Amino acid sequence: MIRSILLKEGLKLRWVFLAALAVNVGFCVKVFLDVRQQMTTEHAQMVWYQAIHLQTVFQYQMRHLPLLTGLALAAAQFVPELLGRRMRIALHLPVARETMLAWCLLAGLGHLLVVIGVVAGLTHLTMARYFPAEVSCSSLATMAPWYAAGMLGYLGAAALLLEPKWPRRFFLGLVFGTAAYVLMIGRGYGWFTPALPWLLAALPLVLLSVFEPGRRFHQGGA
Amino acid sequence: MSGNILSRILTPVSRWSATILAVLALIFLLPAIFDKVGGSGGDEPLLFFSPLLEEFIYQESLGGHQFLYRDEQGRDYSRQEFEDQLPFVYFRNLERRNLLPMTIAGRAFDTEAIAADRQGLEIRARHLRGHHPRIDLYPLFNIDPAVAMMRFPVEMFRFTDSAMEFLNADYNRLDRDLTEMFTNTLRELGFSFPATVIGGRATNLKPFDDGYFIRDAVGRIFHVKRVLNQPEVVATDIDPSLDVLDIIVNENERREFHGVIITHRGEAFLISWDDYRLIPLPVQGYDPARMDLKLLIDPLYRTVTVSSDKSVFGVAMNTAYEPVRRFELSRREASSPWVQRMRGFLFPVELHLESPWRGQADLQIQLGGPWSIGGILTALAVLLLIRRGRDKTLPGLADLAPVALTGFIGLLAVLFLQPGRRAS
Numbered sequence: 001m002i003r004s005i006l007l008k009e010g011l012k013l014r015w016v017f018l019a020a021l022a023v024n025v026g027f028c029v030k031v032f033l034d035v036r037q038q039m040t041t042e043h044a045q046m047v048w049y050q051a052i053h054l055q056t057v058f059q060y061q062m063r064h065l066p067l068l069t070g071l072a073l074a075a076a077q078f079v080p081e082l083l084g085r086r087m088r089i090a091l092h093l094p095v096a097r098e099t100m101l102a103w104c105l106l107a108g109l110g111h112l113l114v115v116i117g118v119v120a121g122l123t124h125l126t127m128a129r130y131f132p133a134e135v136s137c138s139s140l141a142t143m144a145p146w147y148a149a150g151m152l153g154y155l156g157a158a159a160l161l162l163e164p165k166w167p168r169r170f171f172l173g174l175v176f177g178t179a180a181y182v183l184m185i186g187r188g189y190g191w192f193t194p195a196l197p198w199l200l201a202a203l204p205l206v207l208l209s210v211f212e213p214g215r216r217f218h219q220g221g222a
Numbered sequence: 223m224s225g226n227i228l229s230r231i232l233t234p235v236s237r238w239s240a241t242i243l244a245v246l247a248l249i250f251l252l253p254a255i256f257d258k259v260g261g262s263g264g265d266e267p268l269l270f271f272s273p274l275l276e277e278f279i280y281q282e283s284l285g286g287h288q289f290l291y292r293d294e295q296g297r298d299y300s301r302q303e304f305e306d307q308l309p310f311v312y313f314r315n316l317e318r319r320n321l322l323p324m325t326i327a328g329r330a331f332d333t334e335a336i337a338a339d340r341q342g343l344e345i346r347a348r349h350l351r352g353h354h355p356r357i358d359l360y361p362l363f364n365i366d367p368a369v370a371m372m373r374f375p376v377e378m379f380r381f382t383d384s385a386m387e388f389l390n391a392d393y394n395r396l397d398r399d400l401t402e403m404f405t406n407t408l409r410e411l412g413f414s415f416p417a418t419v420i421g422g423r424a425t426n427l428k429p430f431d432d433g434y435f436i437r438d439a440v441g442r443i444f445h446v447k448r449v450l451n452q453p454e455v456v457a458t459d460i461d462p463s464l465d466v467l468d469i470i471v472n473e474n475e476r477r478e479f480h481g482v483i484i485t486h487r488g489e490a491f492l493i494s495w496d497d498y499r500l501i502p503l504p505v506q507g508y509d510p511a512r513m514d515l516k517l518l519i520d521p522l523y524r525t526v527t528v529s530s531d532k533s534v535f536g537v538a539m540n541t542a543y544e545p546v547r548r549f550e551l552s553r554r555e556a557s558s559p560w561v562q563r564m565r566g567f568l569f570p571v572e573l574h575l576e577s578p579w580r581g582q583a584d585l586q587i588q589l590g591g592p593w594s595i596g597g598i599l600t601a602l603a604v605l606l607l608i609r610r611g612r613d614k615t616l617p618g619l620a621d622l623a624p625v626a627l628t629g630f631i632g633l634l635a636v637l638f639l640q641p642g643r644r645a646s
Contacts, residue, residue, distance in 0.1 A: 045374050055355070171638035178250060182575065194582055
């Protein structure tokens with residue numbers, strides 16, 4: 001049954017996933033070309049100076065991409081099910097509601113993590129090619145809250161879509177919107193790094209918080 | 223059956239998780255909105271020592287671009303009168319009004335004399351080591367007396383456990399020759415790797431380059447420069463037992479000192495230019511983690527001011543750095559007492575991520591004052607009334623705990639996230 005759930009989710013997600021992957025990889029290539037162009041048009045030491053001392057984050061243009069990817073994946077996974085009322089049928093399959101929802105979410109998060117992994121890998125390759133290891137490591141730490149925003153966006157959108165009542169949906173939107181905003185307010189490299197351990201502690205709460213809207217959806221808003 | 227057990231466990235866990243997240247988001251968001259609406263914050267008072275009055279005089283922000291100019295005795299001044307009391311600060315304005323040269327303490331000062339003997343230095347807590355994200359790679363300028371412009375070097379250095387490594391930006395590779403040359407020079411002078419503090423200014427927007435002050439693993443401080451591509455290193459006699467937090471280099475044509483050493487204990491020492499002798503600044507009570515320090519030098523006095531969120535205190539010194547006058551100014555509350563009480567009533571707990579003393583996220587939970595207790599009790603009463611009115615029930619622990627801890631914020635979370643009635 002779990003294999004069937006994963007196969008179903010995979011089929012639902014494949015086109016949006018491939019599109020999101022293409023867009024993310026496209027931006028990685030753009031960042032690479034931007035840095036390469038800057039290295040050839042300016043003195044390399046001035047580009048290092050910008051990266052190291054002026055705290056220029058070359059991949060800053062990509063900061064909203066993980067969030068948008070998470071939102072797109074959640075929409076692809078849950079909107080058709082909710083519009084076609086197929087979710088209610090799925091919830092009556094011979095598998096516990098929480099188990100089914102957990103595997104749905106893990107399938108979505110898995111796809112998101114693949115995109116994040118590819119972006120992190122490509123960004124690291126670009127930075128490691130042109131800058132010392134300290135700069136490429138700092139880049140990954142700078143991007144960590146953006147990736148967390150992607151996961152939060154995915155899980156938050158799932159909770160919002162499953163939630164049957166509008167006032168509560170609005171409230172959850174405010175909560176997850178605030179959390180996503182916090183993850184994006186960093187300026188310069190490593191701004192969020194001291195708070196990362198707290199972020200790691202909060203992410204499981206976000207995952208767990210989706211089950212209550214799932215139950216309410218199943219039980220008609222109760 | 224196992225599904226039911228899973229559901230019975232996950233349902234309350236999920237509700238608690240959502241409530242905790244909601245409370246965390248709201249204790250961050252709502253106080254920020256309150257500040258936006260109610261208005262908060264004001265400029266830091268500017269405290270100066272007036273050589274004419276021979277006492278402190280200050281500019282204080284009243285909000286809305288309104289300023290108050292006052293001296294230690296409480297006498298008020300207009301803006302121009304204020305500037306007139308500070309001829310070494312506003313000397314360009316005095317020059318335009320043909321008031322220079324001016325005789326002060328029996329000495330005549332013209333524009334050139336004042337400009338040549340002024341120096342300002344500001345050390346903000348948020349820029350100190352450990353309070354700001356920093357990548358430990360630094361350009362070491364190559365000092366060449368024949369070249370007027372300070373060319374940015376193509377190499378940057380870092381310290382490892384056994385070497386001072388130079389990396390070439392053109393090739394993103396180690397420069398072995400420079401690495402060997404500087405590492406050997408440091409070793410010959412007894413440098414213990416790795417470096418623990420590196421202080422210098424990685425910019426060519428300065429009148430000259432004074433290199434870096436580098437503290438080694440046993441606390442000795444070395445002055446490292448690169449002159450005509452060769453290492454020029456001085457092993458200073460600065461006390462190795464100093465618990466150095468940071469070293470701030472300040473290149474100034476006066477060449478009176480190289481910079482300032484700040485220790486973890488809140489001591490501040492100038493490093494004298496000629497012999498690396500330490501000149502202590504009288505900054506008792508200075509906490510570098512949450513206070514900013516300014517040093518203002520003019521032809522007659524040196525004034526050090528230290529500002530915290532509660533007050534600004536200043537010490538005026540003579541040219542030998544002997545204190546001649548002290549003054550402390552409490553900072554004006556930015557908002558009215560009514561607004562402060564309202565804030566405490568509504569927000570018993572606040573979450574802040576930004577701090578004036580740190581250049582990166584600084585997660586802080588701030589508790590409200592006595593008015594918060596009133597807010598919590600009122601929120602609990604509202605919860606009881608709503609529960610009695612709606613369901614004729616008493617709230618359970620899952621509802622009471624968030625409200626008892628966070629007042630109206632918890633109440634909002636509980637009311638929005640409480641289980642609903644089953645749809646027909």
